[in-house]
Amino acid sequence: MRITASxxxxxxxxxxxxxxxxxxxxxxxxxxxxxxxxxTLGNFTKELPGQFVEIGIxxxxxxxxxxxxxxxxxxxxxxxxxxxxSARSLEQxxxxxxxxRQNVKIVGVSGGISYGALGYTHHSTHDLAVMxxxxxxxxxxxxxxxxxxxxxxxxxxxxxxxxxxxxxxMVPDIYQKEAPFEPGKSNLLRNGGDLTIIAAGEMVxxxxxxxxxxxxxxxxxxxxxxxxxxxxxxxxxxxxxxxxGRLVTMEEHSxxxxxxxxxxxxxxxxxxxxxxxxxxxxxxxxxGKSAEVFAYYGLDGAGASQRIxxxxxx
Amino acid sequence: MNTTELxxxxxxxxxxxLRMIHRGxxxxxxxxxxxxxxxxxxxYRVLRVRPKEPGWMERDRFLxxxxxxxxxxxxxxxxLGFFNRAELDSFGAFGSKFIGHPxxxxxxxxxxxxxxxxxxxxGVGMALSAKRDGNPARVFVVMGDGELAEGSVWxxxxxxxxxxxxxxYAVIDRNGLQIxxxxxxxxxxxxxxxxxxxFGWEVFRCDGNDIAALCDxxxxxxxxxEKPKVLIANTIKGKGVSFMENVAAWHHGVPDDNQxxxxxxxxxxxREAFACx
Numbered sequence: 001m002r003i004t005a006s007x008x009x010x011x012x013x014x015x016x017x018x019x020x021x022x023x024x025x026x027x028x029x030x031x032x033x034x035x036x037x038x039x040t041l042g043n044f045t046k047e048l049p050g051q052f053v054e055i056g057i058x059x060x061x062x063x064x065x066x067x068x069x070x071x072x073x074x075x076x077x078x079x080x081x082x083x084x085x086s087a088r089s090l091e092q093x094x095x096x097x098x099x100x101r102q103n104v105k106i107v108g109v110s111g112g113i114s115y116g117a118l119g120y121t122h123h124s125t126h127d128l129a130v131m132x133x134x135x136x137x138x139x140x141x142x143x144x145x146x147x148x149x150x151x152x153x154x155x156x157x158x159x160x161x162x163x164x165x166x167x168x169x170m171v172p173d174i175y176q177k178e179a180p181f182e183p184g185k186s187n188l189l190r191n192g193g194d195l196t197i198i199a200a201g202e203m204v205x206x207x208x209x210x211x212x213x214x215x216x217x218x219x220x221x222x223x224x225x226x227x228x229x230x231x232x233x234x235x236x237x238x239x240x241x242x243x244x245g246r247l248v249t250m251e252e253h254s255x256x257x258x259x260x261x262x263x264x265x266x267x268x269x270x271x272x273x274x275x276x277x278x279x280x281x282x283x284x285x286x287x288g289k290s291a292e293v294f295a296y297y298g299l300d301g302a303g304a305s306q307r308i309x310x311x312x313x314x
Numbered sequence: 315m316n317t318t319e320l321x322x323x324x325x326x327x328x329x330x331x332l333r334m335i336h337r338g339x340x341x342x343x344x345x346x347x348x349x350x351x352x353x354x355x356x357x358y359r360v361l362r363v364r365p366k367e368p369g370w371m372e373r374d375r376f377l378x379x380x381x382x383x384x385x386x387x388x389x390x391x392x393x394l395g396f397f398n399r400a401e402l403d404s405f406g407a408f409g410s411k412f413i414g415h416p417x418x419x420x421x422x423x424x425x426x427x428x429x430x431x432x433x434x435x436x437g438v439g440m441a442l443s444a445k446r447d448g449n450p451a452r453v454f455v456v457m458g459d460g461e462l463a464e465g466s467v468w469x470x471x472x473x474x475x476x477x478x479x480x481x482x483y484a485v486i487d488r489n490g491l492q493i494x495x496x497x498x499x500x501x502x503x504x505x506x507x508x509x510x511x512x513f514g515w516e517v518f519r520c521d522g523n524d525i526a527a528l529c530d531x532x533x534x535x536x537x538x539x540e541k542p543k544v545l546i547a548n549t550i551k552g553k554g555v556s557f558m559e560n561v562a563a564w565h566h567g568v569p570d571d572n573q574x575x576x577x578x579x580x581x582x583x584x585r586e587a588f589a590c591x
Binding site for chain 2: 050053055056058060061063064065066067068069070071072073074076091092094095096099100101102
């Protein structure tokens with residue numbers, strides 16, 4: 001697949017698609033916790049006020065209300081910063097959505113470290129770990145606008161609880177206008193024989209950049225877009241391990257319990273191969289824009305390719 | 315059901331739940347007994363539900379937010395025919411769907427609960443959905459008084475008033491005790507009327523172990539429009555069994571053989587005394 005030079009905003013792709021779907025399906029609801037601006041829900045609230053619920057700054061209530069709406073047959077999408085949804089309202093997600101088997105889609109925006117200099121209160125670098133440990137919650141990370149559109153359509157058509165994490169601001173397009181998206185089925189973006197880089201969300205772009213740089217050093221890297229963290233595409237991970245003999249994971253998340261941990265769980269018993277986990281350290285994240293933070297921790301194309309090359313040469 | 319029949323029914327339910335807790339060797343005895351009369355009046359007089367059609371869209375929704383007091387609810391749902399009464403024999407057994415907190419695997423139970431402070435938010439969502447759809451369903455949420463220390467209750471209270479959910483009814487089982495002692499010593503709640511009124515709710519208060527008073531309170535609540543409504547039902551934890559009443563240790567105490575026999579004898583004599591009166 002070819003990486004195009006254009007950019008897009010996953011939040012806008014999500015809310016535009018949700019509005020299109022909600023025009024046709026009156027059971028689709030959007031909920032916000034004083035977050036309609038940051039989620040870019042403005043058009044939805046103006047055009048479909050009867051399918052929008054403002055909850056105020058109360059994320060626990062936001063999830064509980066969504067579960068109640070779902071129990072009445074609605075298809076609620078809860079939209080708020082990932083940092084708050086994945087911590088403040090975690091018990092409601094566990095009990096009211098997952099355990100009670102309600103069709104609630106939890107859309108965490110401005111996820112990972114994308115709030116940058118606002119600090120650790122606004123970061124969600126733990127969300128994948130906690131969400132994937134809750135039975136009954138699927139976990140998704142779109143990497144660009146096109147994939148977000150496809151993912152949103154898929155989520156609206158699927159029953160059950162799911163958590164989606166996206167960032168804020170523009171990200172490079174990975175896909176053309178139509179992105180292939182099947183839940184639980186990763187996309188092979190680039191072939192290679194020496195190792196496989198598995199990435200999710202905004203890290204997919206940096207993984208592709210790293211692979212390109214590694215190619216210049218004659219290291220040939222596969223890249224897998226693991227847009228679904230749960231249910232994980234275990235078959236693709238095992239196949240990659242068997243075929244390339246080395247795995248690297250790249251994620252905008254704590255090094256504990258995220259994509260790297262998930263990949264390790266898959267390969268350790270069935271197809272053990274060396275695995276390099278490129279993730280955020282177990283500490284307060286340095287303030288800065290995403291690009292600055294990724295560069296600082298060696299998670300951009302340049303940093304990741306250097307770390308991977310050094311690891312390969314050990 | 316008339317008041318006399320309801321009183322008789324509440325005694326039956328108390329006896330059934332005590333037998334179930336004794337058999338399963340687990341349960342929240344004190345709270346289950348304090349809210350038995352509330353549940354009895356709701357299910358046999360107030361709620362519009364169809365035991366043979368539990369998915370009826372226009373049914374009233376009931377949420378037991380104080381999920382730990384599920385024993386009486388199980389007995390009532392079985393008595394109404396939501397499922398076979400014999401199924402309750404598995405209460406507390408390995409693999410049983412009748413566990414110590416409600417789950418919606420059981421017909422007649424809408425949502426899973428057990429963690430406190432969840433029910434009212436879910437109720438707000440249900441009531442809002444019904445209102446927007448023109449569905450006549452009403453939503454009733456029973457909470458414990460100790461549960462009111464959960465901040466999420468008050469988030470939901472604000473939302474209920476904000477959306478003017480006149481189809482939302484909260485009931486507080488105000489037995490005054492929680493696991494560590496008196497609610498006023500653990501985390502003072504009073505004045506509860508003022509708190510709920512300040513949050514924009516219409517407040518009712520009654521003796522929550524007096525069937526006639528409960529009937530009257532629910533009648534008044536249902537004839538009132540425009541605001542969400544809350545009933546503060548003053549109850550006695552362990553109500554109906556002398557050695558359990560107002561004893562915090564019976565929060566999740568389980569009667570032994572002798573205690574069960576004595577409790578059933580007391581309830582039986584109360585029922586007979588009422589029948590003769």
